[in-house]
Amino acid sequence: MTQKSIPFSILELASISKGTTPGETFKNSLDLAQKAEDFGYKRFWLAEHHNMVSICSSATSVLIGYIAGGTKKISVGSGGIMLPNHSPLIVAEQFGTLGSLYPNRIDLGLGRAPGTDQVTAHAIRQDRMQAVYKFPEEIEEIQKYFSSENIQGKVRAGVAEGINVPIYILGSSTDSAHLAAKKGLPYVFASHFAPTQLFEALNIYYNNFQPSGYLEKPYTIACINVIAAESDSEAEKISTSLIRMMLGVLTGKIDxxxxxxxxxxxxxxxxxxxxxxxxxxxxxxxxxxxxxxxTEDFLQKTGVNELMVASHIFDHETRLNSYRIFSEIMKEL
Incomplete structure (x- = not known):
């Protein structure tokens, strides 16, 4: 058994099931967030992806506002904002606004990947490769805009100054682990689709962590996929949707x-x-x-502070049931 209660959270991609619309998908995402709040989930994060017909969380900050406005206490955030796609100033203004509207409930997860293919990434921001190399500096820019001390700055994000919006570093490789450790920020690993370097990245983060004004000791979140049902055979059947979806990702035929x-x-x-x-x-x-x-085996082997769950399930009620079952599991652990 784990020695202490482990917080558990949701990573939502707003995946569109065949026969449904983006509007219906957004309503289902909100319904999931409201149920997750009752189930005891700590966070509800939305991913940024572009040019993928099956995912409609592309305007991530807009969707975060919609979810936060329809819930009461669950933290809502980005898992993540792909920073090279954006101006640090605009990110600070958007999340400063969200943090002002929903105090102490907004998280800002930042990633370096494009969240799409290279052609689309170029369409989003033609100089994005320069921004990729400037990722650490652009994080510092965002921190500056959120600082109350930037009141004398030539460029300010007034809606962000002094607002509590914690920053998380997202990653799927060891590069992000070094960066999160150096900056003294919490670290979130994408083990739900890129598990290869999970343990190496966690070790780097723990061994090199430098306390900061944001975080005194390391804090890690790992993401997993979960499909839970009343029986193994039922869950296996539900998982065929995930298998087909991943086949589309691997072959470039996303549906x-x-x-x-x-x-x-x-x-x-x-x-x-x-x-x-x-x-x-x-x-x-x-x-x-x-x-x-x-889940218990994963927690014992990784020692992470928090679990984040993604669930690609066709039917909305079936997905709600999976998250309900998982919440019971985490409360028992």
Missing amino acids: YVQEPTEMTPDLRELSKNPAFERMLKYSFVGNKATVKNQ
């Missing part, structure tokens, strides 16, 4: 989330493919007991 089917020999063989197993290593699928065992 809407598909309705689940029975697990066929072809799908089972596909799920055992080395590329699939590498990406989905930390995908916990099964009934409550199965997912509980996998």
Whole structure:
């Protein structure tokens, strides 16, 4: 058993199921956030992706405002804002505004990846590769805009000054671990789709962490995929939607989330493919007991401070049930 209560949170991509619209998807995301608040989840973060027909969280800060406005206490934030796509000043103004509207409830997770393909990344910001190399400096710019001491600055984000919006460094490699440790900021690892360097990155972060005015000791969050249901066989059937979705990612043929089917020999063989197993290593699928065992093992091996969960499930009520089951698991742990 874990020695203390581990906070648990949600990473939402606002995935569009076949036959539904972005508007319906946004309403489902809000309903999930409201239920998550009742289930005891700590955060509800939204990812930034572009030019993906199956994901509609592209205008991330707008969606954060919608979710925060429809909930009462859960922290709402970005998982994350892909900083090279944006001006640090605009990010500070947007999140300063959100932090003013919803005090002490807004998180700013920052990542360096584009959240899309290279052609689309160029369309978003033509000088983004320069911004990629300036990622550490642009984080400092955002911190400056949030500082009350910037009152004398030539460039100010007045809505952000003195507002409490904690910054988190997101990553899927060891580079981000070095950066988060050096800056003394909390570190979030994308082990739900890029698990290869998880343990190396965590070790780097823990061993090199430098206390800062933002954080006294290391704080880590790891993301996993969870599909929980009443039985292992039911969860396996639900997971066929995830398998098809990941096939689309790997082949560059991204489509809407598909309705689940029975697990066929072809799908089972596909799920055992080395590329699939590498990406989905930390995908916990099964009934409550199965997912509980996998989750407990993951927590013991990683020692992370918090778990974040992503669930790509076709049916909204089925997804709600999966998150309900997982909340029960975490409360028992």
